[in-house]
Amino acid sequence: xxxxxxxxxxxxxxxxxxxxxxxxxxxxxxxxxxxxxxxxxxxxxxxxxxxxxxxxxxxxxxxxxxxxxxxxxxxxxxxxxxxxxxxxxxxxxxxxxxxxxxxxxxxxxxxxxxxxxxxxxxxxxxxxxxxxxxxxxx
Numbered sequence: 001x002x003x004x005x006x007x008x009x010x011x012x013x014x015x016x017x018x019x020x021x022x023x024x025x026x027x028x029x030x031x032x033x034x035x036x037x038x039x040x041x042x043x044x045x046x047x048x049x050x051x052x053x054x055x056x057x058x059x060x061x062x063x064x065x066x067x068x069x070x071x072x073x074x075x076x077x078x079x080x081x082x083x084x085x086x087x088x089x090x091x092x093x094x095x096x097x098x099x100x101x102x103x104x105x106x107x108x109x110x111x112x113x114x115x116x117x118x119x120x121x122x123x124x125x126x127x128x129x130x131x132x133x134x135x136x137x138x
Contacts, residue, residue: 002071009064012057017126019054020089023047023096024119030103031112047100054093075136082132089125 026047033040069079099115102108110118131137 002068005064005067005071009061009068012060012064016054016057016061017122019050019057020093020096020122021119023050023054023100024115024122026050027099027103027108027115028112028119031108031115044100044104047103051093051097051100058090058093077138078132078136081138082129085125085129085132089122089129092122092125 026043030040030043030047033043099108
């Protein structure tokens, strides 16, 4: 039973991260499309839908993660460190929502290079989460 739960937890993590990684790219495309005077309305709709999909997936990650914690228990401080980085990832996602709201209002304050770099921040947060979850160093 626990292996099935772990499998679904990982599936939800993958789906959540797909949204987290692609949302800043939509912002890049929006800015570059607007600069080229292209119709970017569809990108706004895509960003909103993808954001809420990723929120649902994040919720499923937390539900299955909590269930795993109940099944396995807390086995080390690695879990608290991992949860710290997960919290930072949630803050990152909340900031993405702010950027989507600005995009919807036509008021993005940064250029496409900023959002390309912003996109890399999610990976920087994900790497220690993976290392901590797999290696369990402490």
